[in-house]
Every structure is written in structure tokens, then in C-alpha cells.
Amino acid sequence: MRPGEDKLDSTPETVAVVVVTYNSERLVPDLIASLGPGLEGVDWQLIVADNASADDSVGTVRRLAPDATVVEMGRNAGYAAGINAAVAKAGPFTAVLVLNPDVRLTPGCVRTLLGVLRTEGTGIAVPLLEDGDGELIHTMRRAPSVRRVLGDALMGAVRAGRIPAFGEMVTDERLYADERVADWAEGSTVLISAECWNRIAPWDESFFLYSEETDFALRAGDAGLATRFTPAAKAVHLEGDSKVSPALWTLLTLNKVRLYRRRHNALLGAAFWGALVMREGSRAVLGKGPSKLAVRALLSPSRLRETPGPDTVRRDASR
Template identity: 55%
Template sequence: MNTMPRVAICVVTYNSALLIADLVSSLGRGTEGVTLSLVFADNASSDDTVSEIERHAPHATVVHNGGNLGYAAGVNAAVRAAGQQDAYLILNADVRLDPGCVLALYETLTPDIGIVVPRLTDAHGILISSQRRAPTVLRAWGDAILGAERAGRFPQLGEIVTDPKAYQSEHTTDWAEGSTQLISADCWRMCGEWDESYFLYSEETEYDLRVRDFGLVTWYQPRATAQHLEGGSAGNPRQWSLLIANRIKLFGADHGRASTLAFWCATMVREGTRSLLGRRTSRAAFRDLISPARLREPRGPQWLADVKV
């Protein structure tokens, strides 16, 4: 009788052809001790992503979304296609699992722990500050004035947890970056699907904080490790503008007008000062922040294409 936990790895792809081979090659060692189902939800890639999946993972399930529906919609499509499992590992295509990663994540799940995240390093083996605190007005101002790295050393002032000591032991975290998140089946049933109104960015924040509202927690487990090569939002003006806009949208969904205005002001100061320092990403975000009509626009693939840089 097979008593190994059933875990579906759910990967959303969009023009990810160059990442597939290395991703798949890491899964064997990364999923030791679990029964693996591999599902790709492809958002209408125009490159060789699908053929690369068929080449390197011929037994995987591929969901053809028929268009660029966004990350949350891709996650939901992959989980639906995976069917009944014990847990679902939401995984970016640019993540490489270390040996035993998935089992270590799974063994951490309890009735109270709905999501488990690993210790992440970048392509050079440097620790990624992947833990996050819930967004607040004070933390937005701390980031604007001190910068994310310095503000993150102080729990009241920073959203990103930057103290290296916080990555040495396991504990709860308000939310975590969304590249590698193991979600229990019970958590998924209780809390529902990811919010597809977030085309890209803040979807994992919304989900992790929603899980907390349901009385469950997100847990950081350093015994599980993985490498995240990390994409290019920090250097892409279009994507950065979307990231900033969705942060304000997320905050405004759970706070009143006064608090949201204070959060918006802090964000304006942050992006405005960095724009003056010559950052093209912040200049694009600042231009959209000062346009209420722009902030209210639907944020899909066409919006990304239209952002002026």
C-alpha cells in the first residue's frame, strides 16, 4: 500500500521555454518521498514552452489556458487539473528544488498550518529575504524613508523581513513571496482559489493573508530549501508599475479611505524620490500613481503593454 503523500506541483508558464529543462531535472531529487503529479498551466506562450514540457516531462498534464490570463488564474487552472491531492506546491518555473524539499514542506503541515514555504537562495547561493509582514501605513512610510533593507530590520517599520537570524529557525510569517508555496488540500478547500483580479503581483499576498483570516497560518521551514533564479520585475518599468498599483489595491481592499490615502502618499514619496534618482521603474510607477483614472484601469496583459516607459 502506497502511504506516501500525494503532492501536485503546479507551475504557471508564459514564454518559459528556457527554464523547463532545469526545472524538471530538479524535481526528482526535490520530490523524494512523495507521490508526484506535475501540472503546467500555460498562458498561451508564443515560444517553445509547450514543446519543451512535452520533451522533458512527457507525463505531465498541460493545461492550455488559451490566453495570458495572469498568474492567479494559471494557479487555479493547474490546481483544478491536478484533482484530489494531499497538497499543492505552487512553483515558479525559475525555481530549482533541493533534495527532499517537498517532503520537508509536507511534513510541516498541521491542521493549523495551511501553507509552508522554504528557505530560498538566489542563483548565486545568497539568501533571499522571502518572509513578509502584513502591509501597514507605518511600514509603507518606513520603506519610503529608510529603504526596504533598513526598515525591514524593525518589525514595525518594514514589510520585508531582512534580519538573517529570522531565516535560521522555523516560525510563522504573515505571508511569503509566492514562488514556492505548499498549500494543504484542507487549506485550499477552506479558503478557496486565488483571486484572479490580481493579474500579476500581490496575488500571493492576498491569499496568504486570507488564509490567516480563516484562522490558519503560513509557516517558514528552513529545513526545506530551494533556489529561486528570480525574474525581472525590479528592472522592468511595466511590471514594476503593476506591482506598485496592486499593492495599493490590496491595501485598499481591507482598509478605509484615510488609511489607504496615507498608504498611497507613502508610496508616492517612495517612488517619487527614487524616480528623481533616475530609476526608470519608479518613474513609470509614479506616473501611474498620480493618475486616478490610470489606477482604476483593468490590469491585464494589454495594460502592461500600454505602460509608458
């Protein structure tokens, strides 16, 4: 018996596996190959939302997973929009598994997560993630705060993350050894109960990319549905390039401000913005290109007001 299976009863489990693709042709084969072992012992359906890929992402899915439902968005609508569209096309489900195309499930991963999802008060279950080299990825997060942005600016994310009051990212690796509740977790591999989906969905499409998983998990927490991490379930995440792409880092930073302002009063929102300007400004002085672009965007009222989209990313990428 795998860890977590003792929490399962005889209730049939059907998982809607949701993947959003965008020029993901090279990633899709290994993802699809991992689904069978990863969902062993579980009834599941695959729904792929494609954000107008220029490569053969759609053709590859249809060739390798002929029973999958493919939703062609017709445009790059963003991650949240793809998730919402895919779930709308799913059949009946007891849980939704959201996966990035660059995730590879390990055998039995989802059945273990389903057991964890049955823990009272849990709405979201997330596994331990490793990168392609087998190194632990720090996936658990604490709620954003002014103090945590300042802690990141003054100490760096890794050192600050070891101190709960001063770090948003949980970086103390001892905390990844046991099952525990997090305020939210990175959104590449997320199992959501049907109850949580029905009460909290849809994902907020106004973010386009980044902060949408933060928003969803924090709203679930507001409703008493926790995000629960377990090291008994594992997956591999090859990870994207938000930390090295100036355009994506800028979008990530701006969306942090947008989310915080929605959840707090104007005074706290201004303080959070100021802390981010300080953090990115200090890094820009050290010559970090992504932070230079992020500072310019943070100091632009029009950038903070606009709704982000693919044109925003392309514009920043050309600078």
C-alpha cells in the same frame, strides 16, 4: 530522517505540482529535472498551465514530462488564473505545490515542507530560498501597512526590514535560521494544504501579476491558517525582473494599493496610497526609471481603477 519527517504519519501524501509558464522554454528543463529529487518519497502529479507562450514551452514540457497535464490557457491570463486552472485539472491531492518556472528544488525539499505543513494551524509552508549565486533571498513578509511603506521610503527596504514595525520585508538574516510564522511569503515556492486550498481558493485573478500571493496568504491568515517558513527545506529561485522593469514595477506598486484598499477603510487606503506616492516620488527624484513610471500611474485615477492585464504591462513597457 530529515528535519520535519517526524511530523509525518502514515497518511498517504499526494502533491499537485502546479507551474505557470509564459515563454519559459529555457527554464523548464532544469525545473523538471529538480522535481524528482525534490519530491523524493512523495506521490506527485505535475500540472502546467501555459499562458499562450510564443516559444516552445508547451512542447518542452510534453517532451521532458510526458505524464504531465498541460493546460493551454489560450491567452496570457496571469499567474493566479494559471494556478486556478491547473489545480482544477489536478487529481485528488493532499497539498498543492505552486512553483515558478525559475525555481529548482533541492533533494527532499517537499517532504520536509509536508512535515511542516502538518504543524497545527498551518495552511501554507515555504522553504528557505537562495538565488543562483547561493545568496539568501529575503522571502518572508509582514502585512502591508502605512508605517511600513514610510519606513521603506525613509530608511530603505533592507534597513527598515530589520525593524518589524517599519519594514514589510523581513531582512534580519538571523530570523531565517529557525522555523517561524510569517504574515506572507513571496509566491515562487509555496506548499498549500488541501484544507487551506479548499477554504481559501481560488487565487484572486483580478491582480493578474503581483499581490495575488499576498492576498491568498493574508486571507488564509484571517481564517486561522498560518504561513510557516522553514530553513530545513531549501530551493533555488533565479528570480524575475520586477525590480528593473519599469512596467512590472509599476504593476507591482499599483497592485499593492488595490490590495490594501480592499482590506482597509477609505481613510487608511488614502494614507497608504499617499505613502507609496512619497516613496516612489523620492526615488524618481533620484533618477530611478521604474519609480518615475510608478508615480505617474499612482497619480492617474483611471490606472488605479482599471483591472490589470497583459495590455497594461505592454503599454507601460512602451513608455
